[in-house]
Amino acid sequence: MWHLYQFPLCPFSRKVQLALGEKKIGYELVTLYPWDADERFRQLNPAGRVPVLHDPDRRVTLMDSMAICEFLEETVDDRPLILGSARARAEVRRLVALFDESFYQDITAPLLYEKMRKRLVLRQSPDSRVLTAARRLLHEHLDYIDWLIDNRRWVAGSQLSLADFAAAAQLSVVDYLGDMDWTGHESAHGWYRVMKSRPSFAPLLRQKMDGLPPPRSYADVNA
Template sequence: MPVAKLYHVPLSPFCRKVRLSLAEKKIDCELIEERYWEMGADFLRRNPAAKVPVLKLDDLVLSESAAICEYLEEAFPEPSLMPRSAEARYEVRRLVGWFDDKFHNEVTSKLLYERVNKKIIGKGFPDSGNVKSGARAIKYHLDYMAWLLEHRRWLAGDVMTLADFAAAAHLSSLDYISDVDWNRSDVVKDWYAKIKSRPAFRSILADQIPGFRPPAHYADLDF
């Protein structure tokens, strides 16, 4: 196994997705918190886009969470987080894009970024309009997940895939600040309980953000 270092922000869903992939593949990784908004020279040398996550594997430096996860899948194929058929792989990529694009823009950026990120980076108070918009939008997304899970064992099909990790990364970040109504759908709640019980989730459930205390159920595997 390579020497791995992940430059990350604990509540970033993009960083969490990579952390879950690394842990599932049993790749030990040193976590280094990166204050990316300070635009430090060392960090910009690692990723001129000034975004986390950045994964360093020996001398290889990787950025962009989707590309990192695809690299890990190709370089460390077991256990697999992508199905075999082209059609099934397409569905995984579609759903990863759904959560990292649509869900992120409509929900995560409106709730997590307003409630937490603004305070951490000193950008003022939450925009109530954005918070209300995110609170409305998450209901639609939870209903869509429920529809998928009523027809499939996991989000993209019969086996757990990167699509489940992408969704769980966003929802776990929001769950840390009590912004997920788990009573809205039993099937979604059962799916999340199942995925957060995996050993790969342990470090995420142990995260503690100064100034923000998670709800009691956050790290409870039985809710």
């Protein structure tokens, strides 16, 4: 049985959970907060980061969310998520990297620091200038998702792919933190409602962080 080391608001662990759900692979969650990563965990992952997908019986340890997704892609036939021609697959991977790196650095990482880490660990108030900058950049990224969805059926092309799940994973964290603003982004909003309704998304909508409740609309698939 796979054990997925993660914490509820880690967008990369969310992407892996969505891929596991789509591929109908069973797993157990092991919660590990980055500020509690101890020496034993560093033995598992020298980078000291989640997600780590670990099977103690088969002694398989996988880390780095993209390496995990590529492994699942290569070993499980059900529901391919990096699919099509080599060019189409390159487009999926480009967009996964765009959400994992640019979106994360611009928006998810500063919001997690200001609203999760400062509240739960540092006992400080968020810096409103950082929140304002992240919210402004959120609109730029949502503009780009609008453009993609206006020109394609799904984020990376005509088929549902890992790019949709990478994007939805980041957005779900922003939504949990109460910072989602869909004003002027009808296309992105419609696409996200579809993503949120998928059975693979249901576990994410149930997971809560202690001391940091989500807004009521978070788990509402029609919101």
